[in-house]
Amino acid sequence: xxxxxxxxxxxxxxxxxxxxxxxxxxxxxxxxxxxxxxxxxxxxxxxxxxxxxxxxxxxxxxxxxxxxxxxxxxxxxxxxxxxxxxxxxxxxxxxxxxxxxxxxxxxxxx
Amino acid sequence: xxxxxxxxxxxxxxxxxxxxxxxxxxxxxxxxxxxxxxxxxxxxxxxxxxxxxxxxxxxxxxxxxxxxxxxxxxxxxxxxxxxxxxxxxxxxxxxxxxxxxxxxxxxxxxxxxxxx
Numbered sequence: 001x002x003x004x005x006x007x008x009x010x011x012x013x014x015x016x017x018x019x020x021x022x023x024x025x026x027x028x029x030x031x032x033x034x035x036x037x038x039x040x041x042x043x044x045x046x047x048x049x050x051x052x053x054x055x056x057x058x059x060x061x062x063x064x065x066x067x068x069x070x071x072x073x074x075x076x077x078x079x080x081x082x083x084x085x086x087x088x089x090x091x092x093x094x095x096x097x098x099x100x101x102x103x104x105x106x107x108x109x110x
Numbered sequence: 111x112x113x114x115x116x117x118x119x120x121x122x123x124x125x126x127x128x129x130x131x132x133x134x135x136x137x138x139x140x141x142x143x144x145x146x147x148x149x150x151x152x153x154x155x156x157x158x159x160x161x162x163x164x165x166x167x168x169x170x171x172x173x174x175x176x177x178x179x180x181x182x183x184x185x186x187x188x189x190x191x192x193x194x195x196x197x198x199x200x201x202x203x204x205x206x207x208x209x210x211x212x213x214x215x216x217x218x219x220x221x222x223x224x225x226x
Contacts, residue, residue: 004152033214033215035217040219041147041199041201041219041220041222042112042217042218042219042220043153043201043203043217043220044112044217045214045215045216045217048214086152086153088152088153096141096143096158096160096165096166096205096213097143097155097158097166097168098143098145098153098155098215099155100145100152100153100154101152102150102151102152103151103152
C-alpha cells in the first residue's frame with residue numbers, strides 16, 4: 001500500500017464546476033504539498049500545509065492532521081485548470097525528501 | 111519558469127550507453143533534490159544535497175547512478191550502462207531555508223530519458 005493515496009485517479013468536469021481532489025496518507029508528516037503538473041513535465045508548487053486551510057485565488061487546500069487527510073478544491077473550474085494534481089508529504093522521519101501520490105489527472109471541458 | 115533549469119530537456123540513447131544530466135538550481139538555494147518519474151506515476155525520490163554534501167540516497171539509486179554537486183551550485187546526475195527501465199522523466203528541485211524542514215521545493219522542467 002502506498003504511503004500517499006489520492007482519489008480519484010482521473011476526473012473530468014465541465015467548466016464552472018466545483019472540484020475536489022482527496023489525499024490520504026499513512027505516516028506522520030511535518031508538511032503536505034499540493035503540486036500541479038502540466039503536460040511536458042513542469043511541476044509547480046501550489047500549497048504547503050502543516051495545519052488548517054490555505055486559499056489562493058480559486059484554489060483552496062485543507063488538511064486534517066488527526067485524520068491524515070487533505071483535500072484540494074477548485075472553485076469555478078476552467079479548462080486551463082486541466083493538469084495532473086499531485087499530493088506529496090514530507091515525513092517526520094525522512095529529512096527533506098518528499099513522498100508523492102500517483103497524481104490525479106483533471107480534465108475540464110468547456 | 112520557476113528559476114530551476116535542466117539540460118538537456120530530452121535525451122534518447124541506446125542501451126548500455128552512459129548519460130549525464132545537469133541541473134542549475136535557483137542561485138541562493140542550498141538544497142537540491144533529484145526525483146524520477148515514470149509514465150502515469152508520481153515522482154520518486156532519488157537523492158538530496160545540502161550545499162555540496164549528498165545527505166540522502168534512495169535505494170532506487172543503484173550503483174549505476176551517481177550524482178554530484180561539486181561546488182554547491184549546479185548538480186549532475188550520471189547513469190552508466192543505461193537500461194530500458196531507466197526510461198523516465200528526471201526531475202530536479204531546489205529549496206532554501208537552512209534549518210527549516212518545511213521549505214517549498216521549486217522544480218525544473220525535467221529531462222526526459224528514452225533508452226532504446
